Amino acid sequence: xxxxxxxxxxxxxxxxxxxxxxxxxxxxxxxxxxxxxxxxxxxxxxxxxxxxxxxxxxxxxxxxxxxxxxxxxxxxxxxxxxxxxxxxxxxxxxxxxxxxxxxxxxxxxxxxxxxxxxxxxxxxxxxxxxxxxxxxxxxxxxxxxxxxxxxxxxxxxxxxxxxxxxxxxxxxxxxxxxxxxxxxxxxxxxxxxxxxxxxxxxxxxxxxxxxxxxxxxxxxxxxxxxxxxxxxxxxxxxxxxxxxxxxxxxxxxxxxxxxxxxxxxxxxxxxxxxxxxxxxxxxxxxxxxxxxxxxxxxxxxxxxxxxxxxxxxxxxxxxxxxxxxxxxxxxxxxxxxxxxxxxxxxxxxxxxxxxxxxxxxxxxxxxxxxxxxxxxxxxxxxxxxxxxxxxxxxxxxxxxxxxxxxxxxxxxxxxxxxxxxxxxxxxxxxxxxxxxxxxxxxxxxxxxxxxxxxxxxxxxxxxxxxxxxxxxxxxxxxxxxxxxxxxxxxxxxxxxxxxxxxxxxxxxxxxxxxxxxxxxxxxxxxxxxxxxxxxxxxxxxxxxxxxxxxxxxxxxxxxxxxxxxxxxxxxxxxxxxxxxxxxxxxxxxxxxxxxxxxxxxxxxxxxxxxxxxxxxxxxx
Amino acid sequence: xxxxxxxxxxxxxxxxxxxxxxxxxxxxxxxxxxxxxxxxxxxxxxxxxxxxxxxxxxxxxxxxxxxxxxxxxxxxx
Numbered sequence: 001x002x003x004x005x006x007x008x009x010x011x012x013x014x015x016x017x018x019x020x021x022x023x024x025x026x027x028x029x030x031x032x033x034x035x036x037x038x039x040x041x042x043x044x045x046x047x048x049x050x051x052x053x054x055x056x057x058x059x060x061x062x063x064x065x066x067x068x069x070x071x072x073x074x075x076x077x078x079x080x081x082x083x084x085x086x087x088x089x090x091x092x093x094x095x096x097x098x099x100x101x102x103x104x105x106x107x108x109x110x111x112x113x114x115x116x117x118x119x120x121x122x123x124x125x126x127x128x129x130x131x132x133x134x135x136x137x138x139x140x141x142x143x144x145x146x147x148x149x150x151x152x153x154x155x156x157x158x159x160x161x162x163x164x165x166x167x168x169x170x171x172x173x174x175x176x177x178x179x180x181x182x183x184x185x186x187x188x189x190x191x192x193x194x195x196x197x198x199x200x201x202x203x204x205x206x207x208x209x210x211x212x213x214x215x216x217x218x219x220x221x222x223x224x225x226x227x228x229x230x231x232x233x234x235x236x237x238x239x240x241x242x243x244x245x246x247x248x249x250x251x252x253x254x255x256x257x258x259x260x261x262x263x264x265x266x267x268x269x270x271x272x273x274x275x276x277x278x279x280x281x282x283x284x285x286x287x288x289x290x291x292x293x294x295x296x297x298x299x300x301x302x303x304x305x306x307x308x309x310x311x312x313x314x315x316x317x318x319x320x321x322x323x324x325x326x327x328x329x330x331x332x333x334x335x336x337x338x339x340x341x342x343x344x345x346x347x348x349x350x351x352x353x354x355x356x357x358x359x360x361x362x363x364x365x366x367x368x369x370x371x372x373x374x375x376x377x378x379x380x381x382x383x384x385x386x387x388x389x390x391x392x393x394x395x396x397x398x399x400x401x402x403x404x405x406x407x408x409x410x411x412x413x414x415x416x417x418x419x420x421x422x423x424x425x426x427x428x429x430x431x432x433x434x435x436x437x438x439x440x441x442x443x444x445x446x447x448x449x450x451x452x453x454x455x456x457x458x459x460x461x462x463x464x465x466x467x468x469x470x471x472x473x474x475x476x477x478x479x480x481x482x483x484x485x486x487x488x489x490x491x492x493x494x495x496x497x498x499x500x501x502x503x504x505x506x507x508x509x510x511x512x513x514x515x516x517x518x519x520x521x522x523x524x525x526x527x528x529x530x531x532x533x534x535x536x537x538x539x540x541x542x543x544x545x546x547x548x549x550x551x552x553x554x555x556x557x558x559x560x561x562x563x564x565x566x567x568x569x570x571x572x573x574x575x576x577x578x579x580x581x582x583x584x585x586x587x588x589x590x591x592x593x594x595x596x597x598x599x600x601x602x603x604x605x606x607x608x609x610x611x612x613x614x615x616x617x618x619x620x
Numbered sequence: 621x622x623x624x625x626x627x628x629x630x631x632x633x634x635x636x637x638x639x640x641x642x643x644x645x646x647x648x649x650x651x652x653x654x655x656x657x658x659x660x661x662x663x664x665x666x667x668x669x670x671x672x673x674x675x676x677x678x679x680x681x682x683x684x685x686x687x688x689x690x691x692x693x694x695x696x697x
Contacts, residue, residue: 012688057686058684058686061681062641062645062685064645065641065644065645065648066644067640067644069637070635070637070638101634104632105631105632106632108633109632112632112660112661112662224660224661225659238637270635270637272635276634602634602635
């Protein structure tokens with residue numbers, strides 16, 4: 001190796017070398033101790049100096065910035081140990097501290113590695129088509145609108161729309177789901193997905209830091225930093241504890257003249273296991289969630305997920321697929337086609353899932369223009385078509401407009417509602433001319449998910465704007481505990497508040513687009529199938545990136561596991577603190593044993609948190 | 621003034637207090653406008669005036685404290 005490489009190697013492995021040297025000196029010291037107490041004292045002092053020098057250096061630079069660090073406490077304890085003639089204890093304290101730090105850093109690296117593993121998924125290069133030439137560029141340098149080429153085995157470097165080709169794409173980086181999806185012209189694809197087979201030309205929409213994946217990474221990091229209430233409490237405690245122990249050490253030294261005990265108090269002055277107990281479990285829990293396509297905004301939400309007692313579902317898009325379809329049309333006046341045509345004309349501007357179903361069905365007709373469109377939230381829509389006032393909406397909207405529902409229409413509506421469909425009456429000039437029935441497919445896993453949630457001891461309810469009969473049919477099919485129908489968006493908020501008033505901890509699951517207030521009102525707002533929809537990710541506390549209800553069970557289970565993990569860590573750490581203080585004051589614990597207990601407890605807390613990385617929902 | 625933002629990934633931070641300590645020490649250097657150390661990700665976010673202090677000087681201070689920088693990203697402005 002060249003000299004500069006040696007230097008680099010030394011610098012990188014400095015900590016390990018110091019531990020080896022110091023450890024060797026300690027062993028030598030013990031051996032020599034049989035022959036000469038003086039040699040032993042010298043060797044032990046040398047060991048303490050070797051391991052203690054970097055600690056003292058850190059302590060010194062921190063002190064210059066008026067920060068009292070744990071390094072300072074350890075330095076004083078070690079120096080004190082040498083001065084009162086207990087060189088072995090001084091050596092042990094510094095050696096164990098250095099060894100502890102070294103081992104903890106290595107273990108922590110593994111705990112924190114969920115992010116690292118995600119980072120490995122970031123694409124390194126992009127192939128763009130410029131002036132008919134294929135050029136390789138950095139993914140962040142692709143311009144929006146440019147054509148990007150990805151071949152088999154390649155990573156998609158941008159978020160965009162497929163313009164040419166088809167492929168099976170593994171979107172695990174985004175959704176946590178490793179079963180590939182088939183994409184073709186017109187499909188939305190995400191950066192960091194892998195093209196397993198096929199060829200794609202993609203029109204770039206978002207690049208670099210703006211891609212969904214980059215934002216996920218960013219959010220996970222932010223989430224891991226965000227302090228949960230438990231953590232804030234512990235930090236308050238340690239801010240009080242450390243100075244108290246230092247004061248106690250000073251008083252003990254002054255009044256009892258028992259320097260040994262005073263120095264030992266310094267060693268246990270930083271409640272290490274306690275201060276890392278919560279953040280480390282959170283890092284592991286949030287990391288695990290991110291890998292399975294569950295984005296958590298912060299540790300406190302993972303804690304909440306573990307405490308939820310009631311899950312409220314918005315019907316459309318969560319319990320159902322949200323892919324609505326017209327199933328039947330009834331006409332009282334004129335023919336069915338006319339009913340559909342007029343309804344579609346007013347729904348043209350609507351983004352509601354009922355409107356889009358009607359439009360899809362009417363896509364083969366030329367639609368007349370509609371004027372004076374008026375949207376009634378939770379009711380329907382109206383507009384002027386071919387000189388007639390057309391109204392498409394639910395019973396409540398008809399009542400509000402004093403439109404009477406004829407008995408034959410009422411019969412038809414009831415029958416459709418009992419089948420779990422949503423029939424919508426259509427009126428022209430104040431008279432009902434017919435109705436259109438719309439059905440939404442239940443998610444295949446919805447029933448099982450509800451059952452599993454109930455097995456976990458949670459109440460499962462549905463909050464919907466749909467009519468009571470349709471809602472009732474669906475609730476019965478899924479075996480829900482309760483449902484509330486005919487709700488306006490504001491009513492959903494009220495419903496959630498009344499559950500909370502009953503003492504329930506409420507999670508609201510929505511598609512994140514039209515139920516923002518309800519998501520915000522719940523203790524835990526969960527958005528589903530949110531890959532690519534920024535608004536949902538912004539609003540929700542917890543986002544299920546894939547369109548799979550099973551992930552909900554996993555997320556709640558992980559929340560519970562994280563909560564339990566934190567509790568174990570905190571209880572253990574508090575016990576260690578109490579035992580150490582009692583042990584020191586009772587003259588049972590001295591410098592070496594104090595430091596050993598301190599480092600070992602920190603290590604155990606980290607190892608316990610690591611179990612969360614391997615946690616898997618056992619329901620899958 | 622030429623401000624520079626650097627995000628540096630440090631060696632693994634073992635205790636949250638160490639993160640606070642590093643932030644305080646770096647934050648007090650002349651020319652450093654803002655320093656934040658994140659425990660969960662072992663990251664240093666620092667904003668400084670290039671005409672008053674260099675990244676090399678900050679790096680040296682970190683080394684004195686016993687923390688090596690593993691990688692860094694720079695943003696202008």
